[in-house]
């Protein structure tokens with residue numbers, strides 16, 4: 001969220017525009033009845049939502065759901081225990097470098113890396129495990145951090161996942177030249193810590209898994225630019241305002257809030273979701289070129305990753 005776009009005068013959503021915890025719970029139950037088995041709270045930054053643990057408690061009560069969350073880690077140290085107690089299963093933390101200068105160059109935030117590392121430690125301590133660390137790699141900005149990050153998280157036993165830098169939204173000024181491919185990332189690590197490929201945990205898993213040959217754990221690479229996986233994508237996304245998106249690169253969402261607040265029954269909302277899902281034909285990552293970058297798309301900070 002570059003500060004020049006999302007400044008103090010940015011028209012963020014009002015309270016009444018965003019879904020209440022009860023509305024989110026109702027939608028979650030509908031999706032789970034349709035076969036969803038994993039729910040991930042993203043954002044924005046989920047730990048900024050007041051009383052988030054109350055939402056976690058509601059969602060954790062839904063039978064058959066694995067509940068997880070992606071956070072920038074800035075408030076994790078103080079909230080990890082409450083989230084675990086509320087029923088959160090595990091956590092993913094975004095961290096793009098280990099030194100403050102590179103970290104800030106990537107995300108423009110005003111908290112130090114140390115705070116994120118303390119949050120990760122606390123998450124480990126309370127049992128929000130296995131912990132995954134997301135590192136987006138941008139050429140010339142943090143690619144020199146690939147090896148230090150691998151070294152650090154290998155030692156600490158967390159699963160580091162490298163994400164190819166994507167053209168979500170418009171505010172990040174993406175160019176193909178900025179992308180460091182998954183292949184390059186693997187080569188850099190393999191030269192120092194030999195790797196071997198590992199099978200996917202489940203069909204539709206977005207990361208390709210690699211194991212350290214010496215048995216010290218694994219890493220993942222999410223090659224969404226160089227090896228598109230649209231065909232296997234099973235992700236449905238709902239924004240905080242209740243817009244349903246069938247693709248991370250979608251132009252338009254489908255308004256579920258209007259149904260939730262319009263007196264529609266669960267059966268009617270279910271039918272609506274099924275209709276949208278069955279008609280989806282998104283395959284943006286397969287057709288991406290420098291020319292598609294300019295297409296209207298929702299921002300990453302809105303759709304959540």
Ligand SMILES: C[S@@+](CC[C@H](N)C(=O)[O-])C[C@H]1O[C@@H](n2cnc3c(N)ncnc32)[C@H](O)[C@@H]1O
Nearest residue numbers: 042043044045070071072094134165166304305
């Ligand atoms: C949009 S964030 C939302 C959750 C939370 N605020 C956080 O920072 O983790 C979700 C994930 O998307 C990743 N991400 C953001 N911009 C990206 C981009 N342009 N390409 C690839 N991944 C990106 C982030 O690093 C993070 O791991």
